[in-house]
Amino acid sequence: ELELIQQKGFVSYFLINYDIVTFAQQRNFYHVGRGSGANSIVAYCLGITDVDPIELDLYFERFINLYRENPPDFDIDFSWTDRDEVTNYIFQKYNRGKVEHVALLGSYSTFQYNSVFRELGKVFGLPKSDIESLIHFANKEGYEPDQFGKLIIKYSQVLHDMPSHLTIHACGILISHKPIHYYTATDMPPKGFPLAHIDMHIAEDIGLHKFDILSQRGLGHIKSAIETIYQNQGVKVDIREVDKFKKDPKIKEMLRTGHTIGAFYVESPAMRMLLSKMKADEYLELVAASSIIRPGVARSGMMREYILRHVDEERRKMAHPVLADIMPETYGIMVYQEDVIKVAHYFAGLSLGEADVLRRGMSGKSRSKDEFQRIREKFFSNCKEMGREDKVAAEVWYQIESFAGYSFAKGHSASFAVESYQSMYLKAYFPLEFMVGVVNNFGGFYHTEFYIHELRMNGADIQAPHINESDYLTRITGKTVYLGLIHMKFLEKATVEKILAERRENGAFLGLADFVARVAISLEQLLILIRMTCFRFTGKTKQELLWEAHFILNKKKAIPATNELFRTGGLAFGNRQPEIPVLEAVDIRQEILDQIDILEFPLDSPFHLVKDQSIQGIKARDLESHLGKMVMILGYLVTVKYTRTVKGEVMNFGTLLDRDGNWIDTVHFPPVVKKYPFKGRAIYRIEGKVTEEFGFFSIEVNLLERMAYWNAAD
Known part of the structure; x- marks a missing residue:
């Protein structure tokens, strides 16, 4: 080297x-x-x-x-x-x-079909409606453009793929x-x-x-988690002991069962499913999985074939002997970019340089189409000279063609696997601190709501934002997690900074009046804090606090903060105290609606919102006992994957949670998608057949119905 x-x-x-x-x-x-x-x-x-x-x-x-x-x-x-x-x-x-x-x-953005039409349309002074109409109809058979349309179509062919403007790589x-x-x-x-x-x-x-x-x-998740572990438990973690992580039985079990939420690159529903089907618990298996999950391998059908050969030794004998010899580790299936080079070199007799040109051409990095075409022709002519069957040569070429542009280099997959192991170690031994790190970095496959859900499932006591306990970001003390004030979407950053600065300077707030006396705040911003129960330490109900807030501020924009010689606990407005009538307790469903409005997700179970509580259904943990049977289950939507069949029809893979917080995986074939599409984040009644493949259970959906929610006006 x-x-x-x-x-x-x-x-x-x-x-x-x-x-x-x-x-x-x-x-x-x-x-x-x-x-x-x-x-x-x-x-x-x-x-x-x-x-x-x-x-x-x-x-x-x-x-x-x-x-x-x-x-x-x-x-x-x-x-x-x-x-x-x-x-x-x-x-x-x-x-x-x-x-x-x-x-x-630098990087150059080039004129593509829509952009070149729009720019030329502006040159000719056409209104937006005419330009959009031209874009829509220009390629339609029988369309006859006017004089400007003809010129735009003519010059668009000249400008297509030419540089438009400079951007940053x-x-x-x-x-x-x-x-x-x-x-x-x-x-x-x-x-x-x-x-x-x-x-x-x-x-x-x-x-x-x-x-x-x-x-x-x-990497932000890992760094934040390590800092949080030290703050909460006083433990220093060495994240570079990857060899130890690879052999850890706890991590192996989490990989085999797909319990990987929050862990880098292995947390998506598709990856959890793949790991569960493979029963993957070895480093090399994880390296392979991170490349197999890529679109090209899946599209060519090789992902399923890999799983079959991985779990069944007899199935491995179906591999072409030359390919099996070239790639014994992956059972004769191309999984990595290097496999393209190896197959082209050993199977088709191309030189290593020619094989690399082939790889680069497949991945869209080659700028010489003529050179790529020459090597393609040489691939087939070499195969013929070497006595390869035309059918086998064509099949191998199809595999290369279908996945090379989307595959990873093996080293790339291995790098991702190392980071996955580091995340998995933190998740296995410090689950609460790790998930707080994930929440505070606002990144991952899922919405923040479901990382908070994972915290709860691991035994954390989740607390809504609190005026005396919450920081800007989410923090953990022991097993108690206080959500950060940053999660309140309508609360201005300037307001948060004033609250935290005042608390640091003069200590905890004694009550609502004390808070208003010390922090200049508008009624609108104060109501957000109250609706989110940030003043629950006062022992007063939400309605009482809302009443008191209106009494104190009385539609004023903001009362300037005052420095008191003595802490009066909120008598800064004189001895006048509001007379609050007896009010009804807040319904838990109204609390959840306030949470969704302010946090964009519920802290309490969203299943409280279902209007008809008599509909229950089975639990996710019972799917195995209903294998092959029709079931009905309620699920709270987490995410939907949209994909297309070979015929180009849309099908879905759904991921949901049941009442107990366990995961449900669903398959929606094209006829069901057309008749019963998903309609946004909600709770759904699902009817379908329980299926199993390689030990992974899912539901083939026949019916999907969005459940009606409770309404305070009902």
Whole structure:
């Protein structure tokens, strides 16, 4: 590796990446080095990646080979909260005084069908309605455009795929030996860093190295969780003990059963289903799963075939002997991008350089269609010369074609698997602190509501925002979790900052009047706090507090805060106290509606809102005992996956929760989707047949009905 790195002139590229991750480690920033760079033992030794390429038998040639002209890529992920500081470090370190050597990589947005019609329509002064009509009808048979329409259609064909405007590449940073202006002009976008006027293809052609500095929230989850564990339990966690995590029985059990909510990359319904079906509990199985779940493998039917061969040794004998020999670890099925290279080289006799051109062409990275077509023809001619059956050669090509553009490099999958193990360790041994970390980073597959649900299912005492206990973000003490004030969508940030500053300065609030005396707040903002029961420590009901708030503020915009010589506990408005009549207690259903209005999700069970409480249905945990039978069950919608069948018809996969908070997985075939579509977030009555595949239970839905909710006016 070292010889090839030196021969290709990539020493500085490795050393700069090493410098970047070293800076991050000094700042206690977590990172993941992924992509094909994880195939390098040098990168592993330098700490750029956490993936051992010898353990996984990764091919360094996938990262750098003598035939590869373009420079290699390291994709380095940081937490979304740390990325800007890392970027700033790169600009500070590698710019020399006032001479700029660093710039953000540019990218060109090109004119596509709709945009070119709209821009040309504006040139000809056409109204919006005429432009949209032209877009809609231009390709329709028998449509006859007017004189302007004919010109727009004519010039649209000329402008199609031409550059429209310059944008910023998602993550690329250029570092040049000579000042950057030797190569390109720059400008200064609002981001605050110079932007190059060239894209990645031109940068490659002129020999500039691109450094990919990305961000993701999964690392934010880990970082926040570790900090929270230390604050709540005084325990310091070493998250780099990945070898230990791989063997941990608790983590193995969670993977086998799909209990992975909150864990990076393995928490989606599809991934939970795949892990459950595979009974995956080994590192290599998780690495394979993270690539199998990609659209290409699933679309070609190879995901199902992989599961079948994984659970049934007899099924593995169906693999083509050459493919089984090339890819024994994955039972003769192409799972990773490297498999394209291996199959093209060993099965079809292409050189490694030609095989890499094939891989890049399949993934849309090749700019030479003629070269790709030449290699495609050589693939089939070589197969014929080598005595491969035409049918088998065509089937192998179909597999390559259907998944190569969507597959991961094996090193990339392994990098994701390492982060998944780190998340799973925290979830297994510190579930409450970990889920608080997930909630506070506002990222993941699910809505915040369902991470709070997971907290509750793990024994947390979930408390609504509290004026004396809540911080800006969610916090945990022992097993008590106080939701952060940030979750109240109508509460202004300035109001939150005033509340927290006053509390830090002068201590807890004694009551509503004391609060209003100390914090300048409008009636509208105060009512939000009351409706969310933020003043429940006073012992007064919500209605009493609402009455008192109107009495104190009396439609004034805000009462300026006053500094009292003595704490009167709320007699700052004189001895006049409101006379509050006896009021009815708030219905739990009204509480839930207030929660949904202010938090956008309920803290109490949404099943209280169902108008007809006599409809119960079975429980999710009882599905196994009803296998093959028709059942009725109530489910609170979590998420819906929309996909298309081979015929192009829409079908759904639903994920819901039952009354006990357990997960329900449903399958909705096209006729059912047409007749009984989902109608937004709600509780649904589901009728269907319980099915099982590889030990994973779901319901094939025959009927889906949105349940009527209680209304205070009823």
